Amino acid sequence: MSSLVPRFVRSARKPAVRRNPRIYPPTKGIFVLTCDFQANFCVHLLRTTFALKSPESSPEIVSEQAFDPSLVLIxxxxxxxxxxxxxxxxxSHFSEKIMEHLTKRQDYDDKENARVEKLKEKMLSMLEGADRMITIENIDSRLDEVMHSQPLDFNYAIDNSGRPVKSSKPSADS
Structure with missing residues (x-):
């Protein structure tokens, strides 16, 4: 059946690209775990590196050579x-960082103080204008004042020089 398929059409059974088989490290087995293998390898490496190679490199000689007074002074x-x-x-480095932090903190404190001062001024101006505010105590007198006052006419324009120009009401006969 495969002989009937043209050569440029790939078979459904074969993959499009041939890949090399995956090579697993020797630790990938049933009985050996990777972490145990790595630990044992490190221990073996350290033992072979620091093993005493000859009898003249005994610990006493090594300790005497390691503490040569001239080398210790150097x-x-x-x-x-x-x-x-x-x-x-x-x-130098941390003093620069601390100064940057302190200047940022000082700027923030200055801005906050300015904001608090503005809020205090606004509060004081509101307290000064408390006689114009409507409260529960003065609501009746304020309502009477508004009801008995003349109605305001807001139907006017302002010319180029800033003077109000009021319109004349049309007469009833026209």
């Missing part, structure tokens, strides 16, 4: 220099 001097450089860097 190391201490280098530690002092690096500590001084590190402290200078941190002092």
């Amino acid at each position: 190391n201490d001097e280098w530690n002092r220099e690096t500590k001084k450089l590190r402290e200078e860097y941190f002092v």
Whole structure:
């Protein structure tokens, strides 16, 4: 049947692209877990790295060689220099950061104080105009005042010089 299919048409049984088989590491087995393999590998690597290769490198000799007084003095001097450089860097760097933070905080405090002052002024102006406000105590007198006052005519225009121009009411005979 496959001989009847032209060569440029692929068979449904075969994949379009051939892939190489996946190669699994040796830890992918039934009995060995990856984390155990990695831990054992690290332990083996450390043991072989730090193993004593010859009898002359015994711990006593190694400890004596490690604490050579001239090397210790050089190391201490280098530690002092690096500590001084590190402290200078941190002092300069963090002092800049602290100053930036303090200036931002000061700006924020100034803005908040200005906002509070504006609110205080608004509150005081409202308290000064309390006689014009309508409250439960003066609502009756205010209603009487409004009912007995002359009606206002808002039907007017303002010319270019700012004067109100009131319209004349049409006469009843026209």
